[in-house]
Amino acid sequence: MSDGPKLDAVDVPVKPAGYGLSTISRATYFKEAALRNLFLVCACVAVAGVALIFLFVGWRGWPIFAKVGLFSFLGGGVWHPTVGQFGILTLIVNSLLATLGALALGAPLAVGTAVFLSEVADARVRAWVRPAVELLAGIPSVVYGFFGLVLLRPIIAKFSGGLGFGLFTVWIILAVMILPTIAAISEDALRSVPEGIREASYAMGATKWQTIWRVLLPAAKIGIIDAIILGMGRAIGETMAVVMVAGNAPVIPNGIFAPFLTLTTVIVMDMPYAAGDHRTALFGVAIVLFVISMIFVASIRIISRFGREVG
Amino acid sequence: MNRRLQVRVVALVVLIPVLLMSGCSSSPGQTKTVLTVTGSTTILPIAEVAAEMFHEQHTDLRVLVAGVGSSAGIESVTNGTCDIGTSSRELTPQEKTLGLVDTPVAFDAIAVIVNPANPVKALTKQQAADIFEGKTTNWKDVGGPDEPIGLVNRDEASGTRDAFSKIVLGGAPFDPKAAVLPGTGQVRAVVADSVTSVGYISLGFVDKSVKAVSIDDVQPTEKTVADGTYPVSRVLHFFTKGKPSGLTKQYTDFVLSSAIQNKVVRDAGFLPVAEGRK
Numbered sequence: 001m002s003d004g005p006k007l008d009a010v011d012v013p014v015k016p017a018g019y020g021l022s023t024i025s026r027a028t029y030f031k032e033a034a035l036r037n038l039f040l041v042c043a044c045v046a047v048a049g050v051a052l053i054f055l056f057v058g059w060r061g062w063p064i065f066a067k068v069g070l071f072s073f074l075g076g077g078v079w080h081p082t083v084g085q086f087g088i089l090t091l092i093v094n095s096l097l098a099t100l101g102a103l104a105l106g107a108p109l110a111v112g113t114a115v116f117l118s119e120v121a122d123a124r125v126r127a128w129v130r131p132a133v134e135l136l137a138g139i140p141s142v143v144y145g146f147f148g149l150v151l152l153r154p155i156i157a158k159f160s161g162g163l164g165f166g167l168f169t170v171w172i173i174l175a176v177m178i179l180p181t182i183a184a185i186s187e188d189a190l191r192s193v194p195e196g197i198r199e200a201s202y203a204m205g206a207t208k209w210q211t212i213w214r215v216l217l218p219a220a221k222i223g224i225i226d227a228i229i230l231g232m233g234r235a236i237g238e239t240m241a242v243v244m245v246a247g248n249a250p251v252i253p254n255g256i257f258a259p260f261l262t263l264t265t266v267i268v269m270d271m272p273y274a275a276g277d278h279r280t281a282l283f284g285v286a287i288v289l290f291v292i293s294m295i296f297v298a299s300i301r302i303i304s305r306f307g308r309e310v311g
Numbered sequence: 312m313n314r315r316l317q318v319r320v321v322a323l324v325v326l327i328p329v330l331l332m333s334g335c336s337s338s339p340g341q342t343k344t345v346l347t348v349t350g351s352t353t354i355l356p357i358a359e360v361a362a363e364m365f366h367e368q369h370t371d372l373r374v375l376v377a378g379v380g381s382s383a384g385i386e387s388v389t390n391g392t393c394d395i396g397t398s399s400r401e402l403t404p405q406e407k408t409l410g411l412v413d414t415p416v417a418f419d420a421i422a423v424i425v426n427p428a429n430p431v432k433a434l435t436k437q438q439a440a441d442i443f444e445g446k447t448t449n450w451k452d453v454g455g456p457d458e459p460i461g462l463v464n465r466d467e468a469s470g471t472r473d474a475f476s477k478i479v480l481g482g483a484p485f486d487p488k489a490a491v492l493p494g495t496g497q498v499r500a501v502v503a504d505s506v507t508s509v510g511y512i513s514l515g516f517v518d519k520s521v522k523a524v525s526i527d528d529v530q531p532t533e534k535t536v537a538d539g540t541y542p543v544s545r546v547l548h549f550f551t552k553g554k555p556s557g558l559t560k561q562y563t564d565f566v567l568s569s570a571i572q573n574k575v576v577r578d579a580g581f582l583p584v585a586e587g588r589k
Contacts, residue, residue, distance in 0.1 A: 247492075
């Protein structure tokens with residue numbers, strides 16, 4: 001923290017009612033104030049981190065927009081940096097293909113898991129299934145990648161007749177990776193549906209399935225959409241697992257078993273040797289990723305607000 | 312093995328911060344006891360084993376070896392973050408102006424490898440070029456079964472890719488649809504378990520899991536590389552800033568000694584410089 005936060009803004013201590021100055025000692029007062037400021041500093045570190053990264057990436061990546069032009073950078077189809085072609089449209093499309101496919105596979109699986117955990121499973125089963133799902137979130141992504149490369153890829157190579165790199169392999173790996181994120185948040189959303197709504201549904205003669213499908217899922221819709229967007233953010237930003245099974249060819253794959261390069265993997269592949277404009281272009285790619293994740297975060301906020309207003 | 316792992320870990324721990332903070336060089340003045348050697352992953356097995364043997368003979372001296380790719384090696388010897396930059400490719404015209412001194416330490420041949428189940432045994436250099444440029448996309452065009460060719464390429468930091476591109480493709484671009492893998496081991500592993508795949512790796516890393524095809528009717532062997540008949544081969548370099556001196560010279564001479572050349576270099580599948588061409 002170079003230029004400290006403006007502490008005077010929060011100087012006025014917020015004291016619970018009936019807790020006047022007379023009842024707490026000076027030492028307690030200072031301790032409380034110190035703690036409050038400590039937590040403020042913690043929060044500021046996070047904000048400063050985001051700001052610094054954004055400034056740095058922007059500062060290093062901006063020249064590429066000036067050099068090749070925003071439209072030919074974002075809209076150019078050919079990524080061949082060593083001969084000076086810096087079009088990342090292919091990479092954007094590939095990232096979206098990878099993400100949407102992973103969502104198509106992973107989201108139903110995850111929402112199904114959430115429904116099972118919240119509505120179907122009894123406490124004993126839940127005690128086993130939930131930690132297992134949570135453990136999925138704790139596995140480092142490089143382990144997913146290694147698993148995909150060593151175990152999954154040869155199997156897919158065998159039945160597809162190709163190399164086993166490609167969208168299909170990436171979809172499977174990413175679907176499993178985003179499952180815990182989507183499942184946990186969707187489960188929270190389902191649980192926060194008031195018990196009375198379930199009881200009302202059963203009282204109307206609805207079966208369990210009808211209650212889940214017609215009542216609970218619509219009621220938890222906003223939370224589930226948030227969960228899916230968060231999962232999308234995880235999928236589009238995932239790098240280590242993808243770089244190991246994507247095959248990294250800078251073209252739009254002609255099929256789901258053909259190698260492809262994405263926005264994140266290009267950074268990992270090229271950063272060790274990129275120099276000059278090539279390096280700047282990689283920072284430009286980072287800016288694009290930054291903007292994409294800002295869009296995700298913003299859309300979650302907008303949807304949540306919308307949800308609160310409607311529901 | 313243990314020692315080897317240790318050297319590698321130490322090298323990584325020391326080199327990563329050094330590489331990250333480009334620009335800060337090891338301080339001259341006092342006598343150096345630690346030498347850093349960075350660069351080609353192809354040269355890694357030679358440089359690493361030589362470093363261990365060197366340390367056994369001179370226990371007060373250490374040589375730290377890291378494999379980060381030829382281009383990164385040349386880059387770091389140029390800006391002073393390492394003492395020797397190892398490279399499996401020649402210098403570019405621009406790099407030639409940097410005042411680096413070249414010491415060839417071994418010869419290497421690049422083998423075009425296919426899956427052992429692939430009936431194709433021989434390719435001409437032209438056929439190999441057509442395959443990797445994406446002009447030939449089916450094995451039946453080069454005497455194999457009617458199967459699409461699964462191209463496996465290396466990343467652009469790879470010295471092997473650079474050499475293969477120059478020697479076989481004549482600088483023509485690779486097929487962009489090829490899978491790009493960041494290491495020799497990965498290329499070999501993928502070719503070993505995908506029947507229709509083809510890739511290229513240093514002859515030193517060819518093992519029984521893959522099959523090296525002959526190029527222009529010359530099978531890649533030590534003999535054909537040494538006498539220069541095998542067309543896809545190259546020189547492995549140590550680059551230093553100025554003529555090697557002090558610890559750098561000590562280590563370079565050690566690598567060129569017959570103990571290393573005839574044992575370590577050969578074990579790694581390369582050829583000693585003394586017996587090679589040029």
